[in-house]
Amino acid sequence: MMSKTQPKKTKRPKSKAIKTIEWILTSIFAAIFLLVFAGQIDGMINKDKHYGRDIRFGFATFIVETNSMEPDYKVNSAIITYLEDPQKIYERYQKGETVDLTFMDVYETNTPYTKPLKAENAIYTRRTGATGVPMTHRLREVLINENLEKGKGRYTFIVAGINTIDGNMSASDQYQAFTEKELLGRVVANSQLLGSTFGFVSSPFGLLFLLLIPSCYLIITSVIDIFRVYKEPDEPVTEVTGGNGEVSAKQSTLSEEDKKRLKEELLQEMLQKKKGDNK
Structure with missing residues (x-):
C-alpha cells in the first residue's frame, strides 16, 4: 500500500460579525426598495386627488422656484410637506404656531370667507389671481364655514409670502385664499442640499443608480468570497x-x-x- x-x-465559514453586517445591509437595502416601490404605487393611485402631484403616504417634495418665501426658503431648495388634517392645521393656527402651507393655486371663488377678517391682517387687501401651479406661503388666517363639511370647502386658508422687498415677489398687500380641497401639505422640513439630492434622484440616471446599489453590493460581496477562498492555505x-x-x-x-x-x-x-x- x-x-x-x-x-x-x-471554504472557511464566515464569522458571525460579518454575517450580521451582511444581514443588516441587505435588510436596509430591501426595506428602502420596498418603501420606494410602495410609495410609487400609493402616489400613482392618489395622483388624481392631488392635481397630478405625487403625494406618497401623505408626504411630498417640492422645489422652491421663486423667492417669495426668502430668506426662509431659498430658490432651488427642497421642501418636504405632509398632508395634514385641516382641523389640525387650524389648531396649530389657534396656538400661534408658524405654519407654511403648500397648495395648488387654482381656487378663484370669491366668498365672504376669502377675505381676511382679523385686524392684524387688514394690510392684505389684494388677492392675487390663480396661477395654476403649486405655491407655498405662510398661513395668516383660517376661516371656517360651519355650513359645509370637511373636504367640501369648510376651511378657507388665507396665506401670503414673507419676502416683500427682494424683487417684489410678494407685495405687502397681496394674499392668496384656498380651501382644504386645494391643500397639498404643511411644510415640515426644507434643505438646499436636499434640493440638489432630489434633483439627482429624480433624474433617470439617479433612479437607475439607486436600483443598482443592491445588485452591486451582492456582486462585490460574492467576488470577495471567491478571492478569499482561493487565498486561503490548502489543507x-x-x-x-x-x-x-x-x-x-x-x-x-x-x-x-x-x-x-x-x-x-x-x-x-x-x-x-x-x-x-x-x-
Whole structure:
C-alpha cells in the first residue's frame, strides 16, 4: 500500500460579525426598495386627488422656484410637506404656531370667507389671481364655514409670502385664499442640499443608480468570497491506495486515535495477504 497527499481547497465559514453586517445591509437595502416601490404605487393611485402631484403616504417634495418665501426658503431648495388634517392645521393656527402651507393655486371663488377678517391682517387687501401651479406661503388666517363639511370647502386658508422687498415677489398687500380641497401639505422640513439630492434622484440616471446599489453590493460581496477562498492555505488530504492503485481510504486531518486505528487495519490486511501467499 502507498499513500499520497493532495492539496484541497476548503471554504472557511464566515464569522458571525460579518454575517450580521451582511444581514443588516441587505435588510436596509430591501426595506428602502420596498418603501420606494410602495410609495410609487400609493402616489400613482392618489395622483388624481392631488392635481397630478405625487403625494406618497401623505408626504411630498417640492422645489422652491421663486423667492417669495426668502430668506426662509431659498430658490432651488427642497421642501418636504405632509398632508395634514385641516382641523389640525387650524389648531396649530389657534396656538400661534408658524405654519407654511403648500397648495395648488387654482381656487378663484370669491366668498365672504376669502377675505381676511382679523385686524392684524387688514394690510392684505389684494388677492392675487390663480396661477395654476403649486405655491407655498405662510398661513395668516383660517376661516371656517360651519355650513359645509370637511373636504367640501369648510376651511378657507388665507396665506401670503414673507419676502416683500427682494424683487417684489410678494407685495405687502397681496394674499392668496384656498380651501382644504386645494391643500397639498404643511411644510415640515426644507434643505438646499436636499434640493440638489432630489434633483439627482429624480433624474433617470439617479433612479437607475439607486436600483443598482443592491445588485452591486451582492456582486462585490460574492467576488470577495471567491478571492478569499482561493487565498486561503490548502489543507492536505491523504489518500491511501492499495497495490493495484485503487483508493482504499482517505484521511484529512486525522486524529491520533484514527491514525492508530488505520495503522492496525493496514497491518492486519498485510498479515492476511501474507498468510494467503504462504498457502
